[in-house]
Amino acid sequence: MxxxxxxxxxxxxxxxxxxxxxxxxxxxxxxxxxxxxxxxHPGGVAILPLYRDGTVSIVRQFRYPFRQVVTELPAGKLERGEDHRPAALRELEEEVGVRAGELIYLGYLYTSPGFSTEVLHMYLARDLEPGVCHPDDDEFLECERIPFDQLVEQVVSGVICDAKTVALVLKAKAYLGR
CATH class of the missing domain: 2.40.50 (OB fold (Dihydrolipoamide Acetyltransferase, E2P))
Known part of the structure; x- marks a missing residue:
């Protein structure tokens, strides 16, 4: 069939x-x-910025559909036809203010395959160097660094429920465990 x-x-x-x-x-x-x-939907990128000290940058921002502040990894929408790798580098610097010396592609996922065409590309960023944080004019967020193991625990325990963050944290954990 x-x-x-x-x-x-x-x-x-x-x-x-x-x-x-x-x-x-x-x-x-x-x-x-x-x-x-x-x-x-044109698709998007999500990035897990992993520092040499084992911490990760997370962002908190108000998400209008849920009427609450959501904790998530840095991410952003692709422009139509935009390549996802440069978009990931752009979003990392815009939201967190760092540049990645190493950007490892961890694959993609369909965010809501029952009704949406959105494809989200996931990256692990390492060898981070300071850049310039410059969020979009309509983007208000707080950035914080936490230990990667703490982030994994928050994902597993359900404290963090943003789908892209859950998927990317677990993919990164598997990749780093190799």
Whole structure:
């Protein structure tokens, strides 16, 4: 059996600065036609900046959809068509104020494959040197350094529940454990 759905109709409902929302009609394997809502997103990057002393930079920022401050790793949205590696370097300096001598690609993930096209690329940054912190004009965040082991514990215990941070911390832990 080929697990495939054929798009038979596309209708753009909304085009915003970050996302486009579509309602498609898709034909299933059995011939039935169903609605599919799709959020088109240009993708993003997340970076785990690991210092020589074993600490990691985390950021805290207010996340409007949840109406609360969320603790997460530095991250950012890709511009349409932008390569993810330079974007990771840019976001690292913008949010944390450091430059990476070594940037290790740890793969990507689909953030919400049931409805979104967003692909998030994950990096481990090492050999960090001071740069210039310059967040975007609409970006307000607090940066803090904590021990990597403490960050792992916060992820495992559920204190940190940001998906990109959870995935990247566990990937980095596995990579560093090799």
């Amino acid at each position: 080929e697990l495939m759905e054929k798009t038979v109709e596309r209708h753009v409902l909304f085009e915003g600065a970050i996302v486009t929302l579509r309602r498609d009609k898709a034909q299933l394997i059995n011939g039935q036609v169903v609605s599919r809502e799709v959020v088109e």
